[in-house]
Amino acid sequence: MEHKINVAIVGYGVVGNGVAKILDTQKELLKQKSGLEINLKKVFTRNWNKDFPHPIENSRRAKDLDEILNDEDIHIVVELAGGIDFPYYLINKALDKNKHIVTANKALLAEKGKDIFTKAQEKNLRIGFEASVAGGIPIIKALREGLVANDIKKIYGILNGTTNYILTSMYKEGKSFNQTLEEAKKNGYAEADPTLDINGTDAAHKISILSSLSFGGFVDFSHVYVEGIQKIDTIDIDLGKELGYTLKLLAIAKSHNEEVEIRVHPTFLPSDHPLSKVDGVFNAVMVEGDNVGETMFYGRGAGSLPTASAVVSDIVSIAKSISLGIGNEIEITSVNWKHKDLNLTKVKDFYTRYYIRFTVPDVTGILAKIASVFAKYDISIAAVIQKEKVVKLQKSVSNKVVPLVILTHTASENNVQLAIKEIVKNNYSIEEPVIIRVEDEEK
Amino acid sequence: MEHKINVAIVGYGVVGNGVAKILDTQKELLKQKSGLEINLKKVFTRNWNKDFPHPIENSRRAKDLDEILNDEDIHIVVELAGGIDFPYYLINKALDKNKHIVTANKALLAEKGKDIFTKAQEKNLRIGFEASVAGGIPIIKALREGLVANDIKKIYGILNGTTNYILTSMYKEGKSFNQTLEEAKKNGYAEADPTLDINGTDAAHKISILSSLSFGGFVDFSHVYVEGIQKIDTIDIDLGKELGYTLKLLAIAKSHNEEVEIRVHPTFLPSDHPLSKVDGVFNAVMVEGDNVGETMFYGRGAGSLPTASAVVSDIVSIAKSISLGIGNEIEITSVNWKHKDLNLTKVKDFYTRYYIRFTVPDVTGILAKIASVFAKYDISIAAVIQKEKVVKLQKSVSNKVVPLVILTHTASENNVQLAIKEIVKNNYSIEEPVIIRVEDEEK
Numbered sequence: 006m007e008h009k010i011n012v013a014i015v016g017y018g019v020v021g022n023g024v025a026k027i028l029d030t031q032k033e034l035l036k037q038k039s040g041l042e043i044n045l046k047k048v049f050t051r052n053w054n055k056d057f058p059h060p061i062e063n064s065r066r067a068k069d070l071d072e073i074l075n076d077e078d079i080h081i082v083v084e085l086a087g088g089i090d091f092p093y094y095l096i097n098k099a100l101d102k103n104k105h106i107v108t109a110n111k112a113l114l115a116e117k118g119k120d121i122f123t124k125a126q127e128k129n130l131r132i133g134f135e136a137s138v139a140g141g142i143p144i145i146k147a148l149r150e151g152l153v154a155n156d157i158k159k160i161y162g163i164l165n166g167t168t169n170y171i172l173t174s175m176y177k178e179g180k181s182f183n184q185t186l187e188e189a190k191k192n193g194y195a196e197a198d199p200t201l202d203i204n205g206t207d208a209a210h211k212i213s214i215l216s217s218l219s220f221g222g223f224v225d226f227s228h229v230y231v232e233g234i235q236k237i238d239t240i241d242i243d244l245g246k247e248l249g250y251t252l253k254l255l256a257i258a259k260s261h262n263e264e265v266e267i268r269v270h271p272t273f274l275p276s277d278h279p280l281s282k283v284d285g286v287f288n289a290v291m292v293e294g295d296n297v298g299e300t301m302f303y304g305r306g307a308g309s310l311p312t313a314s315a316v317v318s319d320i321v322s323i324a325k326s327i328s329l330g331i332g333n334e335i336e337i338t339s340v341n342w343k344h345k346d347l348n349l350t351k352v353k354d355f356y357t358r359y360y361i362r363f364t365v366p367d368v369t370g371i372l373a374k375i376a377s378v379f380a381k382y383d384i385s386i387a388a389v390i391q392k393e394k395v396v397k398l399q400k401s402v403s404n405k406v407v408p409l410v411i412l413t414h415t416a417s418e419n420n421v422q423l424a425i426k427e428i429v430k431n432n433y434s435i436e437e438p439v440i441i442r443v444e445d446e447e448k
Numbered sequence: 449m450e451h452k453i454n455v456a457i458v459g460y461g462v463v464g465n466g467v468a469k470i471l472d473t474q475k476e477l478l479k480q481k482s483g484l485e486i487n488l489k490k491v492f493t494r495n496w497n498k499d500f501p502h503p504i505e506n507s508r509r510a511k512d513l514d515e516i517l518n519d520e521d522i523h524i525v526v527e528l529a530g531g532i533d534f535p536y537y538l539i540n541k542a543l544d545k546n547k548h549i550v551t552a553n554k555a556l557l558a559e560k561g562k563d564i565f566t567k568a569q570e571k572n573l574r575i576g577f578e579a580s581v582a583g584g585i586p587i588i589k590a591l592r593e594g595l596v597a598n599d600i601k602k603i604y605g606i607l608n609g610t611t612n613y614i615l616t617s618m619y620k621e622g623k624s625f626n627q628t629l630e631e632a633k634k635n636g637y638a639e640a641d642p643t644l645d646i647n648g649t650d651a652a653h654k655i656s657i658l659s660s661l662s663f664g665g666f667v668d669f670s671h672v673y674v675e676g677i678q679k680i681d682t683i684d685i686d687l688g689k690e691l692g693y694t695l696k697l698l699a700i701a702k703s704h705n706e707e708v709e710i711r712v713h714p715t716f717l718p719s720d721h722p723l724s725k726v727d728g729v730f731n732a733v734m735v736e737g738d739n740v741g742e743t744m745f746y747g748r749g750a751g752s753l754p755t756a757s758a759v760v761s762d763i764v765s766i767a768k769s770i771s772l773g774i775g776n777e778i779e780i781t782s783v784n785w786k787h788k789d790l791n792l793t794k795v796k797d798f799y800t801r802y803y804i805r806f807t808v809p810d811v812t813g814i815l816a817k818i819a820s821v822f823a824k825y826d827i828s829i830a831a832v833i834q835k836e837k838v839v840k841l842q843k844s845v846s847n848k849v850v851p852l853v854i855l856t857h858t859a860s861e862n863n864v865q866l867a868i869k870e871i872v873k874n875n876y877s878i879e880e881p882v883i884i885r886v887e888d889e890e891k
Contacts, residue, residue: 027739035597037664038781038785039780135594141595141739143589143593143594146586146589146593150589151761153764154474154478221480279725279746294584295753296584296757297584297747298584298753298754299747300584300746302744302746304743305742311739311740313597313739314595314740315740318596318597321593321597322593322780325780329774329777334483335772335778337764337765
């Protein structure tokens with residue numbers, strides 16, 4: 006049995022520094038717990054000319070990738086470079102060289118995971134990706150192992166800290182989206198370019214990965230429905246609050262036997278739902294299994310050490326299998342355990358509840374007209390709020406206009422879109438209606 | 449590689465039926481996920497003369513234990529008999545016969561775990577015990593594997609559903625302890641004899657098991673501090689609510705370098721703490737690691753299928769290692785990874801915050817007298833509530849008496865006990881003061 010396992014890190018940013026720090030400073034703890042000596046042998050980054058929180062001495066700085074790829078003593082390559090093309094290249098090369106992989110790269114796995122996992126499977130190598138979803142929360146392990154005895158019915162959660170920080174501030178302090186985004190940048194909770202967080206792509210990458218594990222097949226990411234929070238107005242957060250709802254950017258995946266419904270969008274949740282209470286940069290994932298019922302996993306979804314905690318757990322797990330002379334047959338559940346790609350439910354076939362805010366002229370009869378369009382499309386109304394207060398408008402109109410909010414029972418997405426179209430065409434709403442889906446199953 | 453793994457269940461109650469149901473009805477799912485065929489070969493119970501939710505045909509009913517113990521084709525014995533003496537006997541016998549063990553028996557593991565784990569270690573056999581703590585929540589796996597890269601600082605949570613159901617009802621509906629307990633029995637949330645739940649022993653068993661894993665050594669259970677909820681009065685729940693606190697039966701374990709502090713008692717938590725929002729029969733465990741920060745695991749802590757979900761995850765994990773020809777060296781972290789017993793902090797050395805309710809005569813000067821005793825013992829007061837309303841008394845006294853609540857800053861348990869003694873001796877409090885610890889770290 007081989008007890009000393011050598012590791013190389015490629016990409017030395019926030020998470021890389023965290024991983025190196027843990028491997029270097031907690032070597033003894035890891036040895037006590039696992040019986041393994043895990044040695045950070047090399048680190049590669051394109052630019053060593055800056056200050057690092059955890060500096061790496063010259064002897065461990067790799068001059069080029071080949072110094073890592075061609076070193077037969079390096080067993081595990083930890084990819085923390087970011088982006089898609091370079092990590093894809095790197096991981097393929099490393100697999101060719103019979104190295105196991107650990108990565109935190111959700112974009113890569115969601116968009117190119119099928120290639121990489123298939124190749125690793127063929128070569129009997131392991132790919133650890135606990136850190137790719139929900140930072141330090143061991144949700145990947147829970148799905149693959151702890152909840153293995155469950156047919157997963159639904160998995161949903163708050164998977165992006167930046168957007169949750171923004172929505173929490175908007176909810177609690179009544180500030181606008183732009184104001185809160187600026188604050189988040191200032192406080193280090195949003196990156197300089199937060200596009201992929203704000204527009205929901207990051208959360209969609211993560212729910213795609215969780216869906217593969219939960220439902221046993223690869224996801225064609227280009228067909229995942231994604232909507233971000235960039236257009237959220239405080240008025241909707243306030244009106245939702247009045248109806249007993251809290252707005253979250255929710256990533257949702259539900260199994261419907263032969264199909265899986267995956268979607269990411271701003272979502273109203275009942276304010277007493279456990280996920281409504283997940284504030285700020287925290288992440289939380291709710292898993293519903295047929296046997297276990299509802300479980301929730303909560304923690305820091307990002308940050309140097311929380312993410313590194315997950316990366317190192319993968320390193321230890323893979324090191325253990327290497328020391329036992331075992332490859333990926335040690336894994337309880339493979340990522341595509343049904344061995345077929347998942348069929349995704351089409352957007353028009355979604356069924357959920359809706360919050361729809363119209364901006365209507367303050368004249369009698371409009372509610373009746375809108376309600377009759379809803380009835381025509383078989384959309385049942387659960388609640389209505391019509392406010393006296395005049396709303397600020399994007400369009401300039403002279404008449405007095407007011408917000409009219411309709412909360413529906415479960416309805417067809419297709420019918421809702423058709424109804425909205427008809428309402429807009431007839432000018433019952435002065436502005437484009439705001440549609441926010443509601444995750445609140447009817448008893 | 450051996451791919452068909454045979455399992456026997458000993459003890460066929462609520463959880464046993466759940467395990468058999470999953471193994472029999474979800475065989476195909478387990479095979480798809482893990483590649484293993486897991487076969488429930490035999491079930492033993494003392495009494496087959498009743499109706500079972502998942503009936504077992506005659507051919508799989510073991511006439512006696514030897515039919516299981518002497519069957520070389522049975523790889524895993526699942527102990528679900530309950531109690532301590534019989535399971536201890538059974539597990540020893542089964543280990544002697546080279547069988548791996550899965551158990552949900554927290555009492556056994558907390559009180560006799562050292563013997564059993566040591567024996568299993570020597571024989572290179574595995575003991576799965578995911579189901580022994582927090583039902584279906586995969587907290588054992590999280591501590592051993594997912595959070596392996598952390599020095600665990602603190603682990604605390606709600607580990608007993610019966611008491612949480614009772615405290616939730618008392619908090620939300622203002623009902624008395626006895627009334628709520630009767631309801632819990634009627635609704636199946638409390639057993640006919642709920643003593644071990646109510647008096648905190650069950651939660652103490654569970655936190656002892658979590659402590660072993662978190663801090664790496666066996667716990668002498670007889671030295672764990674345990675206090676139940678049997679004396680809780682609604683007046684304290686109400687006064688706590690006023691101070692912004694929610695009462696929970698909390699199991700707490702904290703690492704102080706060379707010592708570990710383990711205690712179970714009714715505890716006030718800030719009402720916005722995530723654990724305060726864990727209602728009814730749900731369990732939740734909060735883990736603080738040096739790298740990951742705070743994480744929480746939430747779900748059903750009991751019940752047939754949630755607990756069976758955890759039992760079956762252990763069966764699959766052990767079946768996987770058997771199929772690979774590996775014993776317990778596959779485990780990332782052994783239960784006593786520091787290879788020494790934990791030193792428990794003595795009760796008198798606890799430091800925490802306190803809520804203390806005195807019953808005082810409604811005369812001037814009493815608060816000053818009590819405060820001066822507190823000052824003498826170096827106990828700093830954070831808040832005081834003195835109520836005008838007269839309290840119902842256990843002792844019969846003629847004078848008007850009122851409740852006086854003092855909330856302290858962090859203080860020494862020893863000093864608090866000495867101060868209380870002096871206050872009682874001087875008759876500043878007409879009745880024995882009520883002491884409830886407060887888990888609310890000062891900023």
